[in-house]
Structures are given as C-alpha cells and as structure tokens.
Amino acid sequence: MDTFDNLANGIVAVATPMNLLLLLAGVMLGMIVGVMPGLGPSAGLAILLPLTFTLDPTGAVVMLAAVYYGAMYGGTITSVLINTPGESATVASTFDGYPLAKQGRAGPALVMAAIGSFVAGTIGAVLISVASPMTASLAATFGPPELFLVVILGLLTLIVIIGGNRLLGALSALIGFAIATVGIDIGTGQQRYTFGSVELINGIDFIPVAIGLFGVGEILHTLWRGGHLEKLAYFNVSARSRDFWPTGHDLRESAGPITRGSFLGFFVGATPGAGATVASLMSYNLERSVSKTPEKFGKGAMPGLTGPEAANNAASSGAMVPLLTLGIPGSASTAVLIGGFMMWGLQPGPLLMTQNPEFAWGLIASMFLGNIMLLLVNVFCIPAFASIARVPFRVLGPAIIVICVLGTFTVNGSIVEVAIMLGCGLLGFFMRRFGFSPAALVIALVLGPMAEESLRQTMIISGGSFGIFLDRGTSRALLVLMVLLLVLPLVTVLIKRAAARGIARYGAMRRRRARRSGGLPGGEHTPPATTDTVADSTDREPETERVDST
Amino acid sequence: MKHTRIALASAAALMMTLSACGGDSGGGSGGAYPSEDMDWTIAFGPGGGNDIMARTMVDILQRNDLYPENIRVENRDGGSGATGWGYLLNQAGEGYGISTTSGSFITTPLQADTGWEPTDFTPVGLLAADNALMIAAGDAEFQTYDEWVDYATGKGSVVVGGIGTVNVDYIIQQMVADAEGYEIEYVPYNDEGQMQTSLLSGAIDTMISNPGSIMGQIEAGQVTPLLFTGPERLEALPDVPTGEENGVSDLPSMPRGLILPPDAPQEAQDWWVETMQEVVETEEWQAYLDENFLLEDERWGEDFTTYLDETQTAFEEQLTELGAL
C-alpha cells in the first residue's frame, strides 16, 4: 500500500494553485495545438517543450503532462469532427467517431471520448502504482521477435477494418506497405524509392499521409458531391443543447468497452515500439467481435469510439512504465519527455523513482490531475468545439484545407510534406469514391516498417530460423494470444447463434402456448415482440456474412 | 500566469524584431559584425543530444550577454540532419545562420546525396567528443570486458546491436570484434528504447550506447558497461577499460562542434571562434560536459575542417570495408 501513499503524496505535492494554473494552461494550450491537423501529442510536446525550460522541474512536468493530455484529446476532436487523426493512435477513433458526428452526435461522441479518456487515465494511474514492477519485467522481455508478433496482432485488425470490399481493402493496405518502404533501409543503409531526394531519406511520415487521405480527401469528396450547396450545416446538428450530452444508453453501452480498452491499452502500451496504435486498433477489433451489433461498427457505434479512445489513453500511462522503471522511452512522446528530463538535469533510469521519488510520483500525479482537468475543461468547451460542426461546409471546407496545409508545414517546415499531403488528398478522394479503404492504407503505413524491421532483426538474431518464436517465453505467449484473437470472433458468433436459436425456440414455444390458450393476454405483448427481433437478427446474420465474404 | 508570461515574451520578441527590421533597411553590412538576429538551426528534434547541446550554448550566450542581438532557435528536423544543414547551406555567404553538428553530420552525406559535405561549411570549432560505451545486460554471464572476449571467442559468433548501419556503432562493434578475433551478427536498430529492451530480453549480447543516455541504467545495475571508446577512462566509471588499453586503437567518436554557412564572412567566423573560446571556459559549459560525459576536445577554425575531413575519410574506408556502403 506504500505505492498508494506515494501517489497520494504526489497528488498533494502537485496540487498547488500555481501548478493547477499551469495544468489549466497546459491542457488548453495542448488542446489548441492538438486540434491543428499535423500537430499530434509528440509534435505538440516538442513545440511546447522549450516553453517549459523556464519553469522548475515539477512545474515543467506538470505542464508537459497537461500538454500531452490536451494534445491527445485535441487529436480526438479532429478525428471526430473532420475525420483527421492527429497521430496514428487516433486513426481508430475516426472509424466510428466521424460517422457519429455526421449523424449530428458530435457532442455526445466528444463527451463520451473524454469520459473514456478520463476513466482510462485514472485506471492507468492506479495501474502504474500497482502493476509497474510486473509490467516492467514484462516489457524487459521484449526483443524484436516479440515486437514483430505485437505488430502482427495490430495488422490482424486490418481484417476487421477492411470490411466492405475485401479486394480493394487488401489493395489499399498493399499501397500503404509500398509507401512504407520509401526511405533508407535500416538493415543495409541502402536507399529505396527516394529518387535522390534528401527529404525522403527518412521515409514518408504518417502525418501528411493521414491528413491528406482523411481530412483533405473528405473535403474534396464532400465538395464533389455538392456539400457547398447544402442549405443547412455540414452535419445534421440539432441546436438543442441537450443533444450535446450523451444519453444513458451511450453510457451503458460504453462501460464495457472503456474498461476493457483501459486494461488492454495499459499493457500493450507498456511494450516499447508499437504501443498506443496497436492498442487502439486491438481494442476496436475486440469490441467489434464481442459486440451484439457488429454491423453497426463503422457506421457510428459508440463502443467503436470509446474503446479505442480508452485504449490509447491508457497506453500513454502504460508507456510511462518502461520510462520510469527502466528509463526506456516506449513512444515518440515519452522520448521527447526523456529529453526534457535530461534538460532539467534528471537522469532517466531505473533509479529515477528511488532517487527522485517526488519527481516521478509528481509526474504520475500530474497525469492523473491532467485527466481531471481535461474532463472539467471539456465540459465547458465541448459545446464550443462541437459547434464547429454547425459551420456550413462552403466555409468550413476551404478553412480546413488552410489549417491542414499550415499544420503540416509547421511539423518539419517541409514543403515536400505539404505536397505529399495534398497528393494524398487527391488519392483519398479517389479511394473514397471507388470504395478503397484509406484506414487500411495508413495502418499499413505505420505498422509496415515496424513489421519489416523487427522481422529482419529477428532473422539476423536467429540466424534465419523461425524457431526463435517458439524458443522465447513471451513470444510463445503472444502466439497463443494471437490464436485466441483469431478464434474469438468465430466462437462468439457460434455462441450468439446458439443462444439466439435457443431464445427463438423458447419464443416459438410460448407463442404456440399463447395461441393454444386463445389469444395473447394484454400484458404479454412484449415477449413475442422481443423474440421476433431476435429471430430477425438470427435470420439476418448469415446473410451479412455472405455479403462480407463475397 | 503562464499566458501573461508568454504574451510578454512574444510582445518583447515583436518589439525586437521590429527594431531589427528597422535596422536592416539601413544597411546590414555597414556595422560591426553581430548587428542582426542569429538564426540558430538545430538539425534534430527537441530533447535529443544535439538539441540539448545547442540550447545549453544559447543559454550560456544569453546569460552572459555574449551575443548582443536576439537568437532565434529553431528545430529543423528531417532526413537525419540533411534538412537542417541543407537549410544552413542555403544561407551561403551570410554570417547570421549557425548550427551545431553531431555524428550524422559526417554519416548522412555518406549514405545520401545531401548536396553538401561537412567540409563545405565555415568551421567555428570542435568543442567536445562524444564517446560510446559497449554495454551488456546486468544478468548476462559476462560482466567485464575480459569475460566478454572469452565468451565471444568461445562461441565464435555473437549477436550485437547498435543504432543504424552507416554509423559509428557498427564501426565500433566490428573493430572490437576484428581486434579480438570473433565474428559478429550486427543487428541495426532505429530506436534506442527498442535496442535497450532487446538487450534486456537477451535477444542481443551487447549494444553500443552513449554514457549520457545509459548512465541511469548502469547505476541501477540493470546493464553493465564493458568498454569505453574514449582515450581515457571515464571519471564516473573508473573500472571500465578503454579500447586503447585492450589494443583496439583509434575507435571513432562523434564530433560535437559548431558551423556557419559556407563562405561566411571572415569577421563572422573570427567573432564566433573568439566567443566560443570564452563559452567553453564557463562553469555552465563544464557542468554540461560533466553531466553528459563528454570529453573536452577543442579544435578551432580550419583545424576543425581538417578533423572533419579525416574522420569522414576514415568512416568511409571502414564502412566500405564492412560492405555497408
């Protein structure tokens, strides 16, 4: 229980009026930066890091934690409102977040995402206190073979995401893999597909591609379909403020996804490398396979947003475990944080927690308080953000293009990246029009290089033998997990079908009995109705499957 | 509170820029050398080794009022430094652009057509050398350099790691292996974090790392340093032998220096050499060197260019021999 005391002390130490002000400023600033397409949490942290050098280390870390959470949430806002993920970890949030916004439910979607992030952040802070020794020893068993398997777990979600047209979806993913091979080959130092351009030797970044495919592609597609002629707003947003808040149904529906996403996210996030992106995709996959209504996913299902949101937030707590216990950065954002530590004269490493406990626990406490602050700020700000959805497209469209161009440019000051972004915008338009899957492309782009790199490293280590995957304990466990995840959807379908059949049989029996007893008594109206809908869905299920497999 | 501070800072910056602009139109070349804002390029992202060094220098310059005008620091990240130093290249002939160098300053032009060579720039000076440690996991069966050599020669072929392929890490691993007579399978990593967990998981036997980034883990006993590549033992790690002591001579190090755009005015070069000679005498600079375990290695002006040229030629030869180029 020592750890809880530490956490409590950390919170008390951090919660001074000055620090709370920094927290507020950080959350607001982070959110504003995060809402700029292109500036995700790691870029946001990088831009705002120099501002914190004037503060004392505790104040700086408070502010940075706040910026981190603010920027992450800013990315969620753009994912939901303009279909543009700010970093690879929020790609999954666009799948159902944007459809929700288009149905006029931007407010509830943003509030539910904030609640999901808050719960996940809280669970994450508690898990850091309780589970970090265990998680750290797990993270220390991760070599290239394990990383490869985790990346493959992430890539398996492509099967779920591709949905509609399998052929074009697979082709989209292959285009993503192809784009991912641009740049210097880490294995040999050779250049691939750079055509002599210095700008391309580090490869094509996720950010311009995602902004182009999602954000600009969506704008072009809406323009082509005449969105500027819509009399009303871009989205069917109702003016009633009550509709900005989630319903009880939303909350009940999301409780499970948020809890599962938090635990999944924390442990996947603790693995250096793939972390938050894989965690959010796995959560989406998981929620779809356990959902009673998987056909709603991709068309505005609340669990499809809240699960991945919780997962990517918990993953950011998870990434703190290797940082604080091993001194190893688990993600791009924690790498920036490590740079900050060194600037403040702190030595990142396993001893950080024993030598500077007030700092380490201050960091964890600020993450926790940052979450609370974010939720509070959001209660006031979400109506304002969601009202963006009420701006007519004819104004919003060009404005988003400007923001996308400037946002992309500021990340690296590179005009080539702006050109890539706009080119991908055009590609995104055609992909949308002809039924390709932009999501599959960006996921392949993010995970493809990791898969290639870790497989090649594995093969060097093993001397070319695949037996290495069976020799190592963690890798064996991951293989088992992979098989489970592949089998789980099949099993749930079978169970669901069996259960539905049972209920239908029971309903039919009751109906027969009711008929025999001569007409239905007034109070018995509901049971037959429910049995009918169940029977209905059992009838429909094989049909949707057939559509999917063709 | 924070907002007002930022607002004040930006207001001040605005005033300065406006007054600087007013000065510009009068005639930039007329006055004594530092009469304009300095445009300081960091060719890497915030938080990295290069970034920390640059910001430490700027901090010292400003705190001691050594540079009379404003210094604008900007991270121009991309292409392993190619973008940032390419930006400096485009300021050729001017004296108000400046940048710090690191290992990539030598290796990036070797593997990509950057359009510049290290020797193209106007040198200010080499300020320090960044040496590396060969690291083993804390629970490995070898905990000293001699044990490692016994283990490696006994096994014949070992798996070792480092960052990148066209990099000093590879050269160091290969030079040590050649000198001691064992074979290596070199695993290149992109990311220090992944390499560290890889080592802890037992996937690789040793890795190369900078003292600054690994010291925390060393103190905790999580990893063990086997060999230091510098000319003398580190004060912080008196038990770790150097390559020199074990008959592996001339292990490469990373140059940490300062450059101006190509063909910068003589007065600009002179001013910076003189000023940096003052900077390296300050306590803050010494503290920076100690904290980051850098060795003082000063070569001013043309000596720096000669050093860059020699180092690059040596790297090129070694990497070509290894088949990495």
Place this chain on the structure above:
Amino acid sequence: MNLADTARPATRPSGRVAGWVRPKTVFLAAVLVVLAVYTEMAFALEWRTQAGRIGPGFFPRVVGIAGVALTLWGLVAAIRSPRDDEVVALEDEVGEADLGKHPRLLAIMVLAAGVFAATLISLGAIISSALFLMVMLSLLNRGRHVVNAVIAIGIPLSMYLLLQTLLNAGLPEGILPRF
C-alpha cells in the same frame, strides 16, 4: 463565372452513365502502372543480404507482386461488372441529399490548393492562405463579401499568431515582415 450553378446540370450525367472510359477503370489502371514500376524497381534491390538474411528487396518485391496481382484482379472485376462501384457510391450516400456532382469545382479546389502550396514560402503563410481562401470562398460562399473577407484574413492571421508568434513553430513570413 457562375460556376457552381452551371456545373450541376452539365456534369451530372458523367458520374452516372457508363461512358467509353469509366473513372474507376482509369484509376485502377493508374494504380497498376504505379505498382508495376514499383515492382520493377524492387527487382533492382537485393533479395538477400551478403550474410544470407532478408535483404532490402524482399518486402518491396512481395508487396509489389501482390499489389499488381490484386490490381489486375480488381480491373477484371470492374470491367466485367461495371455496376459494383455504383453500389459502393450509393451505399455511402444513403440518407444524404443528391446535390449533383461537381468535378469542375473539385478541379478548381485542387488547383488552388496546389498554387497555395507552391506560393507558401515565397508569398508567406498569411498572404498565400488568404488568397486561397478568397478564391475558394468567392466560389463557394457567394455574395457574402464581408463575411468572406473577414474569414480570409482572420484565419490566416490567427493561425500565424498562434503557430509562429506564440509557439515559434516555423511558418514562412514571405513578403511581410516577421512578427
């Protein structure tokens, strides 16, 4: 210049009627060409390294060959059953008003965005984005000159103040003085 209105009746049929060359076939053919070149270049990279491990050409070859095969398959399918992409388009637009298709406006937007990016550095962030906004708003948001002018100047200015002045994130000032 009554573009938005004239575009509607003139271009409406082209999206629906199967013409001599259908857009999807052209797009797939373009993808095929790009992927074929990609695969061709992949064969110039080594399959294996000297040490016999996976070489730099391994992944590009696998990806390229699979990509070419899938694109060919997609092309054949698209030529055989031209109705498929209509289905996709319809599925996507369920519940949304049919406002016609606007390829000319789309082309203007793409072109304007290209000019915007090309002039970003020389003219500076504020001026080039203001010009882009003015052109696009005068086409899309007709007649509301005051609103358009306020947006066209307000958005670039506030972006510049936020990103450059406040955060020093590096936007080009171009022909305006830096502030």
